[in-house]
Amino acid sequence: MTDIIAFQTATKTFGGLAAFKNVNFSLRKGEIHALLGENGAGKSTLTKVMAGVYKLTEGKLLLDGREVSFSSPKDALDKGIVMVFQETNLVPAMTVAQNIYLGEEKMFNRLRGLYIQARQFLVGMGFQVDPTAQVSTLGAAHKQMVEIARAVHHKARVIVFDEPTATLTPEEKRHFFNLIKRLVESGVSIVFITHALEEALEAADRITVMRDGEVVASGEAKDFTRSSIVQAMVGRSLTETLHGSASRTPRPYGEKVLSVENLSCAGLVRNSSFSVFAGQVTGMFGLVGAGRTEMAKVISGVMKRNLFHGGEIRLNGRSVRYRVPRPAMLDGIVYVTEDRKFDGFFETMTVGENLQISELSNGSNPLSVVSMSRARVLAKEWGERLKLKAISDRARMIELSGGNQQKVVIAKALIQQPKLIIFDEPTRGVDVGAIVEIHQLIGELADQGMAVVVISSYLPEIMAVSDRILVAKRGRIVEEFMVSDATEERVMFAAVH
Amino acid sequence: MAAQRQPQGRIRINQETVVIAISVVLFLVFSIFLNKFLSQGNIIALLKNVAILGTLAVGMGFVVVGRGIDLTMVAVMVVGVAFSIWLSTQGVSFTFAIVVGGLLVALLGLFTGILVAIAEIPPIFATLAIASAVYGAGRILFSSDVLYAPSNIQWLTFIGSGTIFGIPMSVMVFAAVAFVMSLFLKKTRFGRLVYASGDNPAAARNSGLPTRPVIITQYVVSALIAFIAGIIMTGLVTGINTRLYNSTLIYDVLLVVVLGGIGLSGGQGGVRNVIVGTILVGILINGMTILNFSYTSQNLIKSVILLGALAIDAVINPRDEQTSQSGDI
Numbered sequence: 001m002t003d004i005i006a007f008q009t010a011t012k013t014f015g016g017l018a019a020f021k022n023v024n025f026s027l028r029k030g031e032i033h034a035l036l037g038e039n040g041a042g043k044s045t046l047t048k049v050m051a052g053v054y055k056l057t058e059g060k061l062l063l064d065g066r067e068v069s070f071s072s073p074k075d076a077l078d079k080g081i082v083m084v085f086q087e088t089n090l091v092p093a094m095t096v097a098q099n100i101y102l103g104e105e106k107m108f109n110r111l112r113g114l115y116i117q118a119r120q121f122l123v124g125m126g127f128q129v130d131p132t133a134q135v136s137t138l139g140a141a142h143k144q145m146v147e148i149a150r151a152v153h154h155k156a157r158v159i160v161f162d163e164p165t166a167t168l169t170p171e172e173k174r175h176f177f178n179l180i181k182r183l184v185e186s187g188v189s190i191v192f193i194t195h196a197l198e199e200a201l202e203a204a205d206r207i208t209v210m211r212d213g214e215v216v217a218s219g220e221a222k223d224f225t226r227s228s229i230v231q232a233m234v235g236r237s238l239t240e241t242l243h244g245s246a247s248r249t250p251r252p253y254g255e256k257v258l259s260v261e262n263l264s265c266a267g268l269v270r271n272s273s274f275s276v277f278a279g280q281v282t283g284m285f286g287l288v289g290a291g292r293t294e295m296a297k298v299i300s301g302v303m304k305r306n307l308f309h310g311g312e313i314r315l316n317g318r319s320v321r322y323r324v325p326r327p328a329m330l331d332g333i334v335y336v337t338e339d340r341k342f343d344g345f346f347e348t349m350t351v352g353e354n355l356q357i358s359e360l361s362n363g364s365n366p367l368s369v370v371s372m373s374r375a376r377v378l379a380k381e382w383g384e385r386l387k388l389k390a391i392s393d394r395a396r397m398i399e400l401s402g403g404n405q406q407k408v409v410i411a412k413a414l415i416q417q418p419k420l421i422i423f424d425e426p427t428r429g430v431d432v433g434a435i436v437e438i439h440q441l442i443g444e445l446a447d448q449g450m451a452v453v454v455i456s457s458y459l460p461e462i463m464a465v466s467d468r469i470l471v472a473k474r475g476r477i478v479e480e481f482m483v484s485d486a487t488e489e490r491v492m493f494a495a496v497h
Numbered sequence: 498m499a500a501q502r503q504p505q506g507r508i509r510i511n512q513e514t515v516v517i518a519i520s521v522v523l524f525l526v527f528s529i530f531l532n533k534f535l536s537q538g539n540i541i542a543l544l545k546n547v548a549i550l551g552t553l554a555v556g557m558g559f560v561v562v563g564r565g566i567d568l569t570m571v572a573v574m575v576v577g578v579a580f581s582i583w584l585s586t587q588g589v590s591f592t593f594a595i596v597v598g599g600l601l602v603a604l605l606g607l608f609t610g611i612l613v614a615i616a617e618i619p620p621i622f623a624t625l626a627i628a629s630a631v632y633g634a635g636r637i638l639f640s641s642d643v644l645y646a647p648s649n650i651q652w653l654t655f656i657g658s659g660t661i662f663g664i665p666m667s668v669m670v671f672a673a674v675a676f677v678m679s680l681f682l683k684k685t686r687f688g689r690l691v692y693a694s695g696d697n698p699a700a701a702r703n704s705g706l707p708t709r710p711v712i713i714t715q716y717v718v719s720a721l722i723a724f725i726a727g728i729i730m731t732g733l734v735t736g737i738n739t740r741l742y743n744s745t746l747i748y749d750v751l752l753v754v755v756l757g758g759i760g761l762s763g764g765q766g767g768v769r770n771v772i773v774g775t776i777l778v779g780i781l782i783n784g785m786t787i788l789n790f791s792y793t794s795q796n797l798i799k800s801v802i803l804l805g806a807l808a809i810d811a812v813i814n815p816r817d818e819q820t821s822q823s824g825d826i
Binding site for chain 1: 686706
C-alpha cells in the first residue's frame, strides 16, 4: 500500500511554543487511521496542517510522494483532503441537498432537480437522510452524514474527523463506523481523532498515539491493547487509578439536601423526580439528549427564560425556584458548567482575577474597595489546593490548558462555599492527569459533607466517582443504583431504549 | 506560556502607545506649521472642547467596558440641560431645576438600562431608539432650538470661565469625572464586576454576579455623566443648542473610545484609554478647524483615521493563529 499523505520530521510552532515537533506520520491509501493522545498532545494541529488550516514551520508534508504546502483549506479541499470539525460547518437554514451542493449553484437553480440528484446520491451511499430536510432540524449523527456526503461529493480522497463520535449515541456510533468502513472500501483514507480507546481498537487499521507534540507509538491496531495505549498516552501506567475498581463501598446517605418532584421544563425534562443527599456523590448518567443538563440548569437557576413547566424543587425541605443563578448560589447551589469557554470563566483575566470575581459576587456593597493583592493570594491558595500547573501570575485564562481551566472553574464554584455542587461533564476536554485529580477532588468534597452531583456521558467516569447512580432517559430519571450493585452493563442497559 | 508569547522587559507596542505617538507627532506638526496653534488662547480653546468630548467619552467608555454602547448620551445631554433651563423659566430656581433635570436624566438612564438588561434588547438598538425618542420629546416641549441659561448663576459662570491654578474649570470637571471613574472602575467591587460582565456576560451570570443591576447602573451613570457634560457646555457657551443632537458628536465620542483602545467587545481598557483618545481627537479637531477644513472633510478625515487606527492595531497585534481557532492544539 502506498502512502497518500506523509509527514517527515514535521514541526509546527506557535510563537516559540511547539504544538508538535519532529513528527513522522503516514496515511496509507484506503486505511482507517486513529489518532490518539491527551488534550494538547498536538493531534488537532497535525490534522489541521493536513487540511491546509496551518502551514508547517519545519519539515515536509508529502501528498502522493510529492512535497506540498497548502495555501488554504480550499487548496487542500481541491486536492481531495476534507476535514470534518467537531462543530459541523453546515448552513443550518438550508436543506440537506443545498448543503451538499453548496458553492456550485448554477445561475438558475431548480430545487426539484437538486433534490432528485441528492436523493440518488445519498441512497447510493446508503444514507437515510431526507434531502429536503432543513439541516437545523437534524440530529448530530445526520449532520455528520451530510458532512460526509458533501466530502464524498467533492471527490475526497482523505477525510479527517476531529472527535466524530463525541456527540453520538451508541447506535449512531455504530452506524458512523459502518459508513466510514464503506468509504474506505471505495478507496478513501480516513483519519480520526478520538478519546475513546475502544473505538480506535475496534474500527481503526492503524493507530498513532501522540504525547506532548511527539509521536510515541504507531502501528497496526491489532498490536495495541487498551492498557498499552493508555500507557503510551500518559507515559505511565494509569489504567487502574483512572477508572478505579467499582467494588468500593459507597459513602453512607447524609441529610436529604435536594428533592425534585415531577419537574418538567422546555420539552426536554418530563416529570422527573429524584433526590440528592449530603456527603455523597450522586452520578447522573444518560445519553446525550436525556435532559440531564437541563435538569441541573433549572435547579441552579442557570436556565434562561421561563421554560419551567411545573414540578417542585425542594432545598432542605424548602420549596425553591430560581430564575437567575445568583439567589441559588446564595442558598448554596452551584452549577459547574459543561462548556467552560462559553460560560465558565473570563478569558482575558488572570486566574487570580477570575477567582476574585467569584469572591466579589458574594459581597453586597458595590463601592467597597477591592484589594489588588487579593487576586494573587487567591491564585496561590487555590493553585496549591487544586495543583494548578505551570502558570505565571500574569497568564490569562485563555493561555491555560483545558485541565487547568477546568480547575479554575471548579475553584470559582468552591469559593461560593456551596452545600450542593453540580458538575456537568467535569472532565470534558481535560488531560488524563487532571482527570484523576478532579475525580479525587470530587471524592474529597463528598467526604467533607457536601452534596455532589456529577453529570457525565462517560460511563467509566460515572462508575469511578459515584456512590449512587441515577440514570436519565428521555427527560426522566428512570433507574437508581448504589455503586456497589451497579455494573457498566446494567447502567448502560437502563440508559438505552 | 504567557511569558513565552510576550517577552517581558520589551515595550509592548499596542494601540495605546501608537495613539500617544500619533498625538505627539500631530501636536508637533501643528505647532510648527500652524502659527496660531500654540497660542495660549488656542490651547485653552482646545482644552475646553476636549473637556466636553472627554467627559462624554468617560461615560461611553464605562458602558463599552461592560460590552454595551450608549448612543443616547448626546440626546440625554441636550434634552436634560434644556429641560432644566426651561424649568428655571417656569419660576423655580436654576440650581433646583438642575437637580430636577439630573433626576430626569437618571430616570432616562434607568429606563435604558431596564430595556437592555431585562428586556434584553441589544444596546445599540435600544439606545438608538431612546435617543430619537428623547430628542423628539424635547423638541415638542421646547419652543426654540437654543435655550439660554440665566446669566446670574455664579457657579455656572465659574464652570464656564473660572480657573483653578490657571486651568479652566471645565477641564477640572472633566479631570474630576475621569479620576472618580478611574477609581470606581479599578478599585471598587462594582468596577471589577463591570469588567467581568464585559469579558463574558454568560460566565458573569453563572458566577453569581448581579448582572442586571450592574448593567442598569452603567446606563444610569453614563446618563448622569452626559448631564455633567451638558452643564459644562452650558457654562462655556451660556446656553444649550438642542440641535447638537443632529451633529456627529456621538460618533466623535465613539471615535475617542475606540481610538483610545477600549475594545467594543468589552472587558478591556479603562479611563487611561479615554484620556489618550480624547487628546488625539481633540488635537486633530482643533488643528483641522484652524486649517479651515470644512465640516464634511473633517468628518471624512476622522473616519479614515478610525479605520487606520484599527488596521494598524490589527497588523502589529495580529490575532493569534491559535486562539483565533477554537479547539485544542
